[in-house]
Amino acid sequence: MPKPEEARYTKTHEWIALEGSEATVGVSDHAQHEMGDVVFVELPKMSQKLEKDKPCTVVESVKSAFDIYAPVSGEVSALNSAVTGEPAIINQSPLEKGWLFKMKISNPDDFKTLMDWTAYQEFIKQNVH
């Protein structure tokens, strides 16, 4: 799994890391802090086709439900069953053990629209009240 600096980020606080044409998706460390204790995760279905920027699954904390948006378009190729069994992993290890799903991406250009680590840090700073 990636170091935080190696992943790309969305404005809705997902991270995504690419290996060949397969990408891994999760929620950012910033997002898990904002959510608080994660207690339930719904994952997309295997082979489900996801569309960039559309909600594809839900993560629930004690406080509230959070939509997870597909960072890029593609097809779900793997699910992390560990997070459904023990959702708190997302708080403990959002970029390693707490990844949500993998996907075969359909358009590599989608990646160019995403923020890198530095841009994401700047984005968080500007959007924290």
Add this chain to the structure above:
Amino acid sequence: MDITADKLKRTALNETCRKYGGKMVDFHGWELPIQFEGIIKEHNAVRNSAGIFDVSHMGQVFVSGPDSFRLLQRTNANDLRKAVPGKGVYSHLTNEHAGLVDDIIAFCLSINRYLVIVNATTSTKDYNWLKSQARKMNVTIENKSDVYSMVAVQGPNVPKMFETFAPEALELPRFGIVEKKLFGQDCFVSRTGYTGEDGFEITAPHAVISQIWEQMMELGKPFNIIPCGLGARDTLRLEAGYLLYGQDVDDDHNTYEANYGWVVCLDKGEFIGRAVLERQKREGVTRKLTGVALTEGGVPRNGCKVFKDGKEIGELASATYSPTLKRGIGVGYLSIPDLKNGEPLEVEIHGRRVKAEVTKTPFHKGTAFK
């Protein structure tokens, strides 16, 4: 989470809560911490040891004078005779339709002198209601919500914390109250435990409340006391089966419907809304606040629809993840008021029907119930 902080009311503990890392949110116009270190950690601290809450947004209405008892007896569904000096009673302030003006705790401080603890959003409404009902009565009603702050110190280890601080408080029965000078000010120590755990509430003037908070943190050190926010307060009170005014009950819902029939005392004589309650007791209710627990994964929220045999029968008024039971729980007004425990239901969460069952409340009985 947009906070328009300058428009929000702040408690006298605002700075203290921030100092301890409170994550502040808008709670019905009050700026209060939703959490400090995390809801589950705070919840478990209260269930297992000790936690402290800023509940200064709660209101204090003092009723005094020769007709105090008469006024409160007339405006409440419960019997104020249970509130002897030094003791309080949980009750519902009723309107003509038996709806709830508020749910309150009325403490009798001495003959003809009561302290009524009311909800934050309703304190002015309650004050005006009591005033309107007190015409021609010899009674003084004072809303001192802007004078007093309040902390709640809750958990099974809290009585040990109070051994040196206020030994007289240890003698209090549940719903007892004692007046006590703290830091030179006249304060009140009560023992109600809305979290379901044993514990105390300290009502004190703004000037000394942060000193009291700090002292509690000091006394609680051996018990790993931690500050707790509204998030834990909500999970704790829902597990304990306590109502949240404005969400579970309001002017249009009444005591029997809320499944709080034990609050209604029909043998005490006349009171506002009595006729409606008498009829309901005789005829039964058409909807009742019913406990629901999920039997599979998911987190129910207020507003989630509830189904029985495929038919919609109501929606959840309060619902959350229960850190103690480790599953989703909630209460909702269901149109089948006589459902048995364990009867299967379904709760709709994000368009998905999740399996659930009727569950008796409280969902969890803590030390306050013993």
